[in-house]
Amino acid sequence: MTLSSKTENSSQGRPYTVVGARHGKPDALDAMAGLAKYTDDIALPRMLFARILRSPHAHARIVSIDTSAAEAMEGVHAVVVGEEMPTRYGVIPWTPDEQALATDKVRYVGDAVAAVAAISEDVAIAACKRIVVQYEVLEALTSPEAALANPQNKIHEANKHGNITKQVQLAFGDVDAQLAVADLVIEGHYQYHGSTHAALEPHCCVAHVDGRGLLTVWSATQVPHYLHRELAKVLEVPTHKIRVIQPQVGGAFGGKSEPFDLEFVAAKLAMKTGRPVKCLYTREEVFLAHRGRHPFDMHYTTGFTKDGKILAVDAKSVLDGGAYSSFGLVTTYYSGQLLGSPYTFASYRFDSTRVYTNKPACGPKRGHGSVQPRFAIEVQLDKAARALKLDPIDLRRRNFIGENTTTINEFHIGSNGFLECLELVEKASDWKARYGKLGRGRGLGVAGSTYISGTNYCIYPTDLPQSGVQICLDRSGRVRIFAGTSDIGQGSSTMLAVVAAEELGVHLDDVRVIAADSDLCPVDLGSYSSRVTLMAGNACLSAARDLASKVRQAVAKKWGCEKRDVILADRRAQRLDDPDVFIDITDAFILAEVEFGTMGSTGSYQTPREDVHGEYRGGTIGASPAYSFTAHIAEVSVDEETGDVRVENIWCAHDCGRALSPVLVEGQIEGSVYMGFGETVMEHHHVMASGLRTDGARRDTGPGKDGLLAHSSLLDYRMPTTLDTPNLYAGIVEKPDPRGPFGAKEAGEGPLHSVVPAICNAIFDAIGVRIDSLPVAPEKILAGLRAQRSGGQSC
Amino acid sequence: MLRLPPFALHQPTTVAEAIAHLAAHAPDVRVISGGTDLLPNIKLAQTRIQHLVSVKFLEELHGVTRTATHLRIGAATALQDLADDEDVRETLPALAFAASRIGSPQIRKMGTLGGNISLDTRCRYINQTELWREALGGCLKSHGTECHVVPGGQGCVASLSADTVPPLIAYGAIAEMVSDKGIRRAPVQDLFQQDGTWHVRIAREELLLAVEIPLPEPTTRVVYRKWAVRQSIDFPLVSVAVRLDGADGVLTGGSIVVSALGPRPRVLPLNAMAGRKIDEELAQALGQLVYDRARPLPNIPYDAEYRRERMVIEVRRAVRVLAGLPERPLAQQA
Amino acid sequence: MPDTASPSPVAVAPVLITLQLNGEPTSVAVPPHWTLLELLRYGLGLTGTKQGCDKGDCGTCTVRIDGEPQLACLTLALEVRDRHVETVEGLGVGGEPHPLQEAFARVGAAQCGFCTPGMLMSASAYVDNLTLQDDPVVRREDIAAALAGNLCRCTGYTKILQAVEEVAQVVLDRQREIEESTAEEP
Structure with missing residues (x-):
């Protein structure tokens, strides 16, 4: 199902030939044949294997580290400890609180302490066991309550305010006044639990220093550029002496979007030994590296008029950050800043506090920082619709913010297909005929959301472009693209090929994309914040248009016509007005090369800087060149005896501006819905309770349980299998945004958000029970039904 | 990645040879069949062992045979083969069903009945x-002295998690073991x-050969x-x-076998209920x-309550x- | 008795075995504690088979042993002596992709591609075992059941099921054609 708009390539005045076609990925058969090289598929002559020794304590001071017994082992080539690279780093330059290997303290079970490079993994493992670390164990703070109640027990001594890593308080309009006049005030308390990315490829890194002293690092990362910068900083090697290559990546979802200990360790050990070094995480180490969804504790107060208009939103959130800052500064802003559409708020304020705890660090999982508040607000809206006896879709329509407008927190919204998204899922699910009419035990629920297509400002302050692309035309008819972009499976290389093929009139197979190699490619900031299609796509479009213009000019010269009369399409250069006049595209490229010399061009993308964000502190965080919109309807059945919730169908419609590759966009929608479904009903990155009570007294739970991950394998961390996954319907809505390449906006993260509240709202429709504390679980359903029988819940 | 530590793998082709290996290396020896439980446990260093004896090449441990009174299932019969076997499906449908619900398709192709019976206990x-x-x-x-499931507990209460064990007990299956001391038979229940x-x-010296299940009365x-x-x-959480034995909707006997509790299944005979009708009331009563009689512990990873x-x-649904x-x-029927 | 002893390592020399690997006889010396996955990836350089979870929880390392989809990470390499092992590298024939590979690529059933080799091995076993006699109808739930041991984190399985369904339909249609054409002969 697709709702789309006009389909013309405006630069050449002809219909699209590649954009919008139902193609797969041109390089897909490599993966099919097992030929695609992931990092762990790399084997270099004389390669050593590294293993990292990790802390068994959630919070402890390191008294001493004795590596002598490990170093003495046969087959061990080097041991590295934190003192050899003590520089603190962090993906956000304002919060550098991490070290490659801990020097003074360990802050969660799994914090890295030392590493060994040996002739085999077995020897490296054995050597790690011979490293003797003496710890002075400290009280572990494994909940935000405990961390806030014990500000004197600082997890990071250098932190200013106890264990608070970031607090953001912003207010827009007079919330109190609006609440005072509201006809309906809904107050809700929500708990969003932790979940993790669990990409199937474990993190892996290979490093090698060549004869000229160039350090090459191959890593399963989604941010090769940020890795490059942090490697230089921590290893104290200039960036021009480091080459970062991102091989094929087996999924990331935000879990590989900052540097990790293994990259510094492999690089340092390669420098120390002069031999290639590989480090591959175990699955448990992936869970420990984490950077997944922050657990949120949220209190929302929302005021409405009697006809369902939102007058006020007052949000208070506590974010459980884990041991390090990661992207936490941004997460804290996003927890409030991304809520300002697709609905109009007459007034809005939020107060979000992120807290350090002695647990694996949280970070950006697909839908970074905005999935949790979206859950709260969309359930609030459902409660309001019930109370006001309005259709929940209708209530959402009444609050629609519109397009080409500005949110209450001063972000500029361009195109907006939210109403079309609602319409599409409403029709596809047969909502009107079925909502509220399915009988007890079955239900439908709706929710909507928005997301950014990249951020207007880079993670570090710079006026450099956010994305650069270089394209060369070959006299064979081939197009070569060099781009720093990071294809993590979402298809960014395909996206570049589509953009270039569309403009240059070749087939997808004619384009070769060389990506994510810092020696060969111009910089792109990486695959995060759903930025790549818009930013790298625009850079690519710019370079491709420049080349297409030259090719058309050269052909026009030969034909004695105007450039605008020549179009490039379907491996031909042809007359716009006479399709029978054409030459092969290869000959056109040759004409151009004769005319202009070797054919190459670069394109850059820089974000708009004027009138797109608020003029207040934090007003740039959440500002994006374009916003995507999404609506979900979920259908559930509930077994009231067992509490089982079966999600039967999920319909999702997503406004991605323009679907450059509809097959890939559907894939992003389906994958997002799947991931949101999984974290709603079964996944839980759960850390076992602290030994400390909130009052600081010791709780008698026995030794050592502090901060242990309850589910650190793919057996215990339950991701849905084929048999658990509902029918997923992916609908594409196209509302081209002038800021996107061919109008394209993001598709990779937005479609996750509102599936979570849609499921919970459907459960209410089925049995009248609210699940305000995630994940959905049968015991919670049964508890809700018991409360209902004793007259507890109403809306 | 998690690595296996070095060990010796013995791959006998006769039962006599297998027994000899077991006797020679006991107690530092384990039988490996499908390996789907043992190898993860060795990788996690939960099991430390120097010798493995494979039953992969022991023909007589494979397959299902039917006699006039029994079904005999070789210990090395793959779980999927068990689930698909016509005789098993017809005469012991609950066993076929249990086998079909174990692990994943791959695990069922690899894992065996003997391996499932011998599955190590599980605990978070x-x-x-x-x-x-x-x-x-x-x-x-x-390597510790404390139980985290039952504070102060002196015995390990890790959970039996084998899907085939409850139906095998319910059907009255007999296990047949062999060692250098000869053949031994024991009810699976024991x-x-x-x-x-x-x-x-x-025992570590013993090799589980087969289970024999009497053909149930109609x-x-x-x-x-x-x-x-x-x-x-x-793995099962419940x-x-x-x-239930009985004709014309009246109970004459039977049992309930509950597993995923502690190390041992709970077997509740129903003889005292004989004479009751098999109906919703019985469902509630059972x-x-x-x-009253069985209590899951906070050992395997889900809320015990x-x-x-x-x-x-x-049980009611059964x-x-x-x-x-x-x-x-x-x-509840809509 | 708990396994608490930490025994000193036994002497474990590599053992020479022969297997049929993707249709070719292969002789290789392998230590007893190596899994088939380690042998394939690190011993023989067949890196198409992936490793995802260390211990049999994800299905990523699925290969076919004597035709059956099994987990290479929980198979001791020595246990495949004299058996037929097929990996994703052996799936295509004569330079042409297997129909499943073609369908996966066409419908977008692979995003990051990491689960794909294992998924293809489970799917190919399912497709190879289809017969009109057993069941003349292709059902999504049967495909889902056949792939229920292979986790995918990218796709929500939708396009994977679609790809396998298309190929399964072709396989049964072809069997039907053959049946009909042979039935027509006198």
Whole structure:
């Protein structure tokens, strides 16, 4: 199902030939044949294997580290400890609180302490066991309550305010006044639990220093550029002496979007030994590296008029950050800043506090920082619709913010297909005929959301472009693209090929994309914040248009016509007005090369800087060149005896501006819905309770349980299998945004958000029970039904 | 990645050879069949062993044979083969069903009946890496002195998690072991003891050859029910077999076997209930019976209170199925 | 008795075995504690088979042993002596992709591609075992059941099921054609 708009390539005045076609990925058969090289598929002559020794304590001071017994082992080539690279780093330059290997303290079970490079993994493992670390164990703070109640027990001594890593308080309009006049005030308390990315490829890194002293690092990362910068900083090697290559990546979802200990360790050990070094995480180490969804504790107060208009939103959130800052500064802003559409708020304020705890660090999982508040607000809206006896879709329509407008927190919204998204899922699910009419035990629920297509400002302050692309035309008819972009499976290389093929009139197979190699490619900031299609796509479009213009000019010269009369399409250069006049595209490229010399061009993308964000502190965080919109309807059945919730169908419609590759966009929608479904009903990155009570007294739970991950394998961390996954319907809505390449906006993260509240709202429709504390679980359903029988819940 | 430590692998082609290997290396030896439980446990250093004896090449341990009175299932018969076997499906449907719900398709192709019976006990404090268990400070099953499931407990209460065991007990299966001392037979019910560190009464010198199950009377019917969060891959969080004997809807005997509790299944004979009608009332009564007599522990990774509630529901549903009633209570039928 | 002893390592020399690997006889010396996955990836350089979870929880390392989809990470390499092992590298024939590979690529059933080799091995076993006699109808739920041991984190399985369904339909249609054409002969 697709709702789309006009389909013309405006630069050449002809219909699209590649954009919008139902193609797969041109390089897909490599993966099919097992030929695609992931990092762990790399084997270099004389390669050593590294293993990292990790802390068994959630919070402890390191008294001493004795590596002598490990170093003495046969087959061990080097041991590295934190003192050899003590520089603190962090993906956000304002919060550098991490070290490659801990020097003074360990802050969660799994914090890295030392590493060994040996002739085999077995020897490296054995050597790690011979490293003797003496710890002075400290009280572990494994909940935000405990961390806030014990500000004197600082997890990071250098932190200013106890264990608070970031607090953001912003207010827009007079919330109190609006609440005072509201006809309906809904107050809700929500708990969003932790979940993790669990990409199937474990993190892996290979490093090698060549004869000229160039350090090459191959890593399963989604941010090769940020890795490059942090490697230089921590290893104290200039960036021009480091080459970062991102091989094929087996999924990331935000879990590989900052540097990790293994990259510094492999690089340092390669420098120390002069031999290639590989480090591959175990699955448990992936869970420990984490950077997944922050657990949120949220209190929302929302005021409405009697006809369902939102007058006020007052949000208070506590974010459980884990041991390090990661992207936490941004997460804290996003927890409030991304809520300002697709609905109009007459007034809005939020107060979000992120807290350090002695647990694996949280970070950006697909839908970074905005999935949790979206859950709260969309359930609030459902409660309001019930109370006001309005259709929940209708209530959402009444609050629609519109397009080409500005949110209450001063972000500029361009195109907006939210109403079309609602319409599409409403029709596809047969909502009107079925909502509220399915009988007890079955239900439908709706929710909507928005997301950014990249951020207007880079993670570090710079006026450099956010994305650069270089394209060369070959006299064979081939197009070569060099781009720093990071294809993590979402298809960014395909996206570049589509953009270039569309403009240059070749087939997808004619384009070769060389990506994510810092020696060969111009910089792109990486695959995060759903930025790549818009930013790298625009850079690519710019370079491709420049080349297409030259090719058309050269052909026009030969034909004695105007450039605008020549179009490039379907491996031909042809007359716009006479399709029978054409030459092969290869000959056109040759004409151009004769005319202009070797054919190459670069394109850059820089974000708009004027009138797109608020003029207040934090007003740039959440500002994006374009916003995507999404609506979900979920259908559930509930077994009231067992509490089982079966999600039967999920319909999702997503406004991605323009679907450059509809097959890939559907894939992003389906994958997002799947991931949101999984974290709603079964996944839980759960850390076992602290030994400390909130009052600081010791709780008698026995030794050592502090901060242990309850589910650190793919057996215990339950991701849905084929048999658990509902029918997923992916609908594409196209509302081209002038800021996107061919109008394209993001598709990779937005479609996750509102599936979570849609499921919970459907459960209410089925049995009248609210699940305000995630994940959905049968015991919670049964508890809700018991409360209902004793007259507890109403809306 | 997690690595296996070095060990010797013996691959005998005759049972006599296998027994000799077991005798020579006991107690530092284990039988490896499908390896789907043993190898993860060795990778996690939960099991440390120097010698493995493979049954892969022992022909007589494979396959199902039917006699006039029994089905004999070789210990090395793959779980999927068991689930697909016509004789098993026809005569022991609850066993075929249990086998079909184990792990994943791949696990069922690899894993065997003998391996499932011998499955090591499971617990959230033991099925973890060495780092994790070190951080915990160990437990009774892993280099420690404390039980984290039952504070102050002196015995390991890790959970028997084998799907095939409840139906095998309900059907009255007999296990046949062989060692250098000869053949030994024992009811499957008696194979288990209340010690999670070593809960299967099969000596390290012994090789499980087969189980024999008497062909049930037409009046005997068994239903197996498993609850897990996912429809595939997961071990059972609740595991019950209900056997009801009786004709014309009147109970003459039977048993309820509840597993996924501690190291040993709970077997509740129903002889005292003889004469009752097989109906919703019986479903409720048997639900109450297991509620009173069996109690899931916070050992395997799901809320124990809910598992207790679920166990009751699964027993009720099993009875309803056997009574020819819909699974869910009638009031809930939309 | 708990396994608490930390035994000193036994002497474990590599053992020479022969297997049929993707249709070719292969002789290789392998230590007893190596899994088939380690042998394939690190011993023989067949890196198409992936490693995802260390211990049999994800299905990523699925290969076919004597035709059956099994987990290479939980198979001791020595246990495949004299058996037929097929990996994703052996799936295509004569330079042409297997129909499943073609369908996966066409419908977008692979995003990051990491689960794909294992998924293809489970799917190919399912497709190879289809017969009109057993079941003349292709059902999504049967495909889902056949793939229920292979986790995918990218796709929500939708396009994977679609790809396998298309190929399964072609396989049964072809069997039907053959049946009909042979039935027509006198």
